[in-house]
Amino acid sequence: MxxxxxxxxxxxxxxxxxxxxxxxxxxxxxxxxxxxxxxxxxxxxxxxxxxxxxxxxxxxxxxxxxxxxxxxxxxxxxxxxxxxxxxxxxxxxxxxxxxxxxxxxxxxxxxxxxxxxxxxxxxxxxxxxxxxxxxxxxxxxxNDLQQGEAMAKHVGQVLGVKRVAIIDDRSAYGQGLADAFAAKLKDYGVDIVAREFTSHTATDFSAILTKIKGSAPDAVFFGGFDAQAAPMLQQMRQLGLSGKFLGGDGVCTGEMLKLGAGKLTSDVYCTQAGLPMExxxxxxxxxxxxxxxxxxxxxxxxxxxxxxxxxxxxxxxxxxxxxxxxxxxxxxxxxxxxxxxxxxxxxxxxxxxxxxxxxxxxxxxxxxxx
Structure with missing residues (x-):
């Protein structure tokens, strides 16, 4: 040097x-x-x-x-x-x-x-x-264990959700977060009515969402990132899945606000590791x-x-x-x-x-x- x-x-x-x-x-x-x-x-x-x-x-x-x-x-x-x-x-x-x-x-x-x-x-x-x-x-x-616990508690104790469907992108992050969330749901009286997965490059989720719709969930949790969460949310609404949409820090981004413009509603929640900047x-x-x-x-x-x-x-x-x-x-x-x-x-x-x-x-x- x-x-x-x-x-x-x-x-x-x-x-x-x-x-x-x-x-x-x-x-x-x-x-x-x-x-x-x-x-x-x-x-x-x-x-x-x-x-x-x-x-x-x-x-x-x-x-x-x-x-x-x-x-x-x-x-x-x-x-x-x-x-x-x-x-x-x-x-x-x-x-x-x-x-x-x-x-x-x-x-x-x-x-x-x-x-x-x-x-x-x-x-x-x-x-x-x-x-x-x-x-x-x-x-x-x-880590994800802390995120999963926080979201499960909020879903069961605050939102009053009883039936949740879970999707993950099969990445170490997405699947790990989904597993952590799933592991804590029973502690708060919430049932998992469907567990599905996709790939981290997919953009069409209609088959998975159609299958999930039959289980009548109150909420859908996605373990993955904003680039997929936005089209997934849009396709959920198009199929008439009107429940809450949940995610972790991969969804809690400024880019999600752009990608999900016109699709995001007050029924969308996410967790983020750490404190808000303020x-x-x-x-x-x-x-x-x-x-x-x-x-x-x-x-x-x-x-x-x-x-x-x-x-x-x-x-x-x-x-x-x-x-x-x-x-x-x-x-x-x-x-x-x-x-x-x-x-x-x-x-x-x-x-x-x-x-x-x-x-x-x-x-x-x-x-x-x-």
Whole structure:
């Protein structure tokens, strides 16, 4: 890794501070395909953290650290994710923010473990990710078990739903979230009257929905993302399925508001891991700075990507080293104030204080319920 020629020239003249070799931090997520808006949102969050860290003039081993973001497109595909992970390892990144989806994060995490590279996901919520027991895997957001519990409780105790049909996209995220939701329904007196699945690329759900209609559900829960949730909702209404439509954080997006325009009603509910931005300790400031820097609103996970990147950097600072062997113990013991809240990990690498927020579509936006 090369030092800046300008920095070396300044030093030769006795000016400026020593500048360390560039410290590369990777970001991996879908930058093409139907989830590109979520992947780019996360990459921008990490990029803002890198820019902030460089502006702070962080010193490591007596030299001013220079951080660089290395972005990779995993297309939210498990096979591509492992290729991307190995590419980042070959690039000798010091740490990784990612991957965005659970289906990509789970296989990629093995590559990072084998290469001793710490990785923090801002958004992969499948419990299986941290249950693997890898030393290098961390998560700064709540998991699907917490989301499933929150939605099941709201459905049974608040909405009074008695009969639910469940569909998932068979991804690690979608199926995991649907399973977590299903596992808790009986605790709240709700029956599962149908359980169906589709693929994460399907756009025609008429056969599944027609079959579900015969079971007369009060609500339909979809474990998956906004790109499919919007056409699914439209086809539900066209078939006369008038019950409530439920989803997780893959549905709770700004893009869903666009894709579902004219289809969304007050009968649509979703959960999101973490706090709404207005309740995040630094949410208002982050939202304004993000909009100013990138010319667009936060889509979903940008604050968590920012915290993931900054957490890696803070661990390096605490260890006075960007070598994973040196800073990994500091990362495991980290406790610092992030945009989204306090960042501290349990023994598995899960966030200790991850919360869940419930939303309802109302007046053209996602309105906070709890």
């Amino acid at each position: 090369q030092k800046s020629l300008l920095a070396l020239a300044l030093l030769s003249l006795g000016l400026g501070h020593a500048v360390a070799d560039t410290i590369r931090i990777g970001h991996a997520g879908p930058l093409t395909g139907p989830l590109a808006h979520i992947g780019k949102d996360g990459e921008n969050g990490a990029r803002l953290a890198i820019e902030d860290a460089n502006a702070q003039g962080i010193m490591i081993k007596g030299e001013k650290a220079v951080f660089e973001l290395v972005g990779e497109d995993d297309q939210a595909d498990p096979r591509q994710a492992t290729t991307v992970a190995q590419r980042l390892a070959d690039e000798e990144v010091a740490g990784v923010v990612g991957h965005v989806t659970s289906s990509a994060s789970i296989p990629a995490s093995r590559v990072y473990e084998q290469n001793d590279i710490p990785v923090i996901t801002p958004s992969a919520t499948a419990p299986k990710l941290t249950a693997q027991g890898y030393r290098t895997t961390f998560r700064v957001i709540a 309740k995040m300790p630094q949410g208002a400031d982050f939202r304004a700075r993000f909009k100013q820097r990138f010319g667009t609103n936060v889509q979903l996970y940008a604050p968590y990507s920012y915290d993931a990147a900054m957490t890696l950097i803070q661990a390096m600072k605490a260890a006075n080293s960007a070598d994973p062997d040196d800073y990994l113990p500091k990362l495991r013991a980290i406790n610092h104030d992030g945009v989204t809240g306090t960042i501290a990990f349990d023994a598995k690498g899960d966030i200790r204080t991850g919360g869940i927020t419930l939303y309802q579509f109302k007046d053209g936006r996602w309105a906070t319920l709890d």
